[in-house]
Amino acid sequence: MRTVYREKGDDGLIGSDVMRGYNDLMILSLLMEQDSYGYEISKQIRQICSDKYVMKETTLYSAFTRLEKAGYIEGYFGTETNGKQRTYYRITPEGSSYYQEKCREWQLVKEVVEKFVKE
């Protein structure tokens, strides 16, 4: 059975291909502020982007796995006594460096892409 994938941009105004390189940056940026967990980060991103971009659940959770493997974040269990247990993440010093590197890269991307965009 063939899975039908959505067309670019169907789920918002910004397609996921153009944000692909920035999902890590967004997550790390929020973890720079404070430790957090999936559901909260997902809501924050949606809010900060005013629904122009919504990170899919699976994208977000697989990003956590990837970032943790890379040593950029560390997960730990929350101590809430009710509700399903949350996995909180904190950013590591390596994650912080990576974030800063990504921010510098963004400046270059802006410069470069701008040259191909008609004003």
Add this chain to the structure above:
Amino acid sequence: MRTVYREKGDDGLIGSDVMRGYNDLMILSLLMEQDSYGYEISKQIRQICSDKYVMKETTLYSAFTRLEKAGYIEGYFGTETNGKQRTYYRITPEGSSYYQEKCREWQLVKEVVEKFVKE
């Protein structure tokens, strides 16, 4: 045998994941100026990006195939009598609309990503 992939950014200052969403835009942007072919576009991109980003050959040629299938560009053979035959591409009206749409999307991406980037 395991293929060893390069780390992000090894081939320049900008990694390919962050440019992934802009390869089409770059190609279409150049075809808006005039019809062109692979090798030339590749050189132009490299030059315009001052070597900060280099589009790989395979990426470029597979983009041509994809864009042609989508009806955004049309290929035709050049008439040069010496050297290997070139495939020139021209942008279609649909390609032009797509390009403009991508330019609008870029404005949104800039707005949104900026919110996650530390100044």
Add this chain to the structure above:
DNA sequence: ATAACTACTTTATCAGACGTAGTACTTCTG
């Protein structure tokens, strides 16, 4: 009670980027 919300996990699939390698023709250089 049952729908909606919170908070995830698993599995499988896909598109686009990329490494490797090869074809083919031309021009430069020692």
Add this chain to the structure above:
DNA sequence: CAGAAGTACTACGTCTGATAAAGTAGTTAT
């Protein structure tokens, strides 16, 4: 004049990150 470098692609296979679909599990609102 031979070999290297440049021009102009094509084919094949693999990888990453995003996604759909579906399920688990507990809580809160109606």
